[in-house]
Each structure stands twice: as C-alpha cells, then as structure tokens.
Amino acid sequence: MNSRSKYKTKQRDTLLGYLEKAPGHITANDVCKYLKAQGENIGQSTVYRQLENLVDEGIINKYVIDATSPACFEYMGKESHVKADVCFHCKCEKCGKLIHMQCDELEEIQGHLYEEHHFQLDPMRTVFYGLCEACAGAVQ
Amino acid sequence: MNSRSKYKTKQRDTLLGYLEKAPGHITANDVCKYLKAQGENIGQSTVYRQLENLVDEGIINKYVIDATSPACFEYMGKESHVKADVCFHCKCEKCGKLIHMQCDELEEIQGHLYEEHHFQLDPMRTVFYGLCEACAGAVQ
C-alpha cells in the first residue's frame, strides 16, 4: 500500500507533466495512449505503478465508479493537500456519463452525516447514481 | 442497460431465495459456489444476468469497493419501491457494515441536485461510503 517513490525518473516526470494539464478524469489506458502518441514509450506496468505511487502521495486521486469500467485518476496538485475543495461525482445510470461537481451545499452533507449520524463520509469514493439532464428528459 | 426480467424462472426463484437469507454482502462467485454446493446447477452467466436484473429492479444493491475485488451484492427487500420514504445507505469501508438511514435533511439533497445540478438522484442505488462511528473512533 505504501510504496512511495524514492527515485526521480524521466518516466515519472513525463507522466506527471501530462497529468498536470490533463483534463478531468483520465484512465490508465488514456495515459498509455497519450504517451504512445507523443512518442514516449512507457510501459503500461510503469504507468500503473507510478499512478499507484502518486495516489499514495496524494498528488492524484483515484476513483472507482463501477466494476467494469476502468478506474479514473485526477490531478490534485503537488502542494500540500489543504483539501480546500471536496468534489463529488454523479454517474448517469443510463448513458454512463460521469459528472464532476463541486458545491458548497453538498459539502454540508458531510457535516450533517458526521454530526447527526456519526458517519464520516468519504467523498472520494462516494458516487451519486441517477439520471443526467439529457437522459432524464429523453424518456420516462 | 434496462433489462428487467419478464419471465419467472426456477433459476431466478432459487437465486432470490438464497439472497433473501444470505448474510451481508455476497459476491457473484459466492452465489455460484453456494448454488453448486446445493446441487443447483445454474450457469455463472445466468447468475450475473439475474443479479443485474435484480439490481435494476431495486431488489438488491450492488457495491463496488475497488477495481480488483469483485462486486458485492446485498438483499434490500422486495417491497418498498413505493418510495413512501426515501432511504439512504451508508457503507463502512472498514468493517463493511451497512447503515440504513432515513432523514428529511438528506432528502433535500435530492431536491438540490435536481434544481441546481439537473441531476435526478436515485437514492435506492446510491451508497455513501465512509467510516462508521466505531471504526472512525478506533483509528485515524
């Protein structure tokens, strides 16, 4: 679980450079394909291993939405993890779209659950299921 | 995605009968092994397909803990659906306990998500992950 990287390698820097400017949610496969397109040949095991390291270090986050779709990663920042913003995820049961949202009011859920129900919510892993705007409007 | 069962088959009944009295969370593999031990020979594809149906029907819930471990299922009950009351579920990531809660304030989440984010929450299927009181107190 705690396999923090001790060496600074070219591959790690390349990967980190991509993650920094990568948009929203990215899968390990996305990373591999991007790097390959760039001519950077980094083995997929290295990608997986470095992603795991970065998660351990808190530089990126990992989301597991469901069993069949691949895990998503997201850049959080190198600086200290002040956890200034808590993000939530909504997944559409119909089209499968993953919606990323950050909202103060939703943060209150966390406080409410803790104070009233003594439950310490982990927003990283919690996913709201339902219907997105498009799908809710499309059918019944 | 929406493959609700239309026929009532022996396999479905057998599976449902087991799920009703099955303890806590069960994997698809558990179900297969149990049925085989009972002399009930039900193909694994059938198990997976029926579990998917039952999730769609809201009779069982599906939990995904992480990418590599198999998904867990849990019996929720045949009734409800009347949604006279909206119930929420919290699952402890540590001890696995499933907490059932009904709370007016949490119902507001639904309204909020719909009005502000145009997302139609499905409380039946949404599970809040985190730490229960006991586990949160135990360690850090």
Add this chain to the structure above:
DNA sequence: TTGCGTGCAAAGGTTTTGCATGGCA
C-alpha cells in the same frame, strides 16, 4: 555499487458475449 524503477510478456480474476437449446406465457 546498491537496489529501485522499467519494460515486456504473461498471468490473474471478474464480468460479458455468442450461439444453440430449453422453458415460460
């Protein structure tokens, strides 16, 4: 020099799919 990081290939395990057969309504 030491031992971690890398890369390739192959394994691992869960879940899905194709297709012919059997069963419910």
Add this chain to the structure above:
DNA sequence: TGCCATGCAAAACCTTTGCACGCAA
C-alpha cells in the same frame, strides 16, 4: 407459437506480477 432465459465456452477487459536489465543516488 414467440420470445425470453439458460448454459457452456470463449472472449474481453483491466490490472497485477515475474524477471532481467538499466539507471538514479
């Protein structure tokens, strides 16, 4: 009778692992 459900096997899929080599410190 018309579909749907089933079962088997094989595929698909993501992720991890083994092992030899290269590279950082």
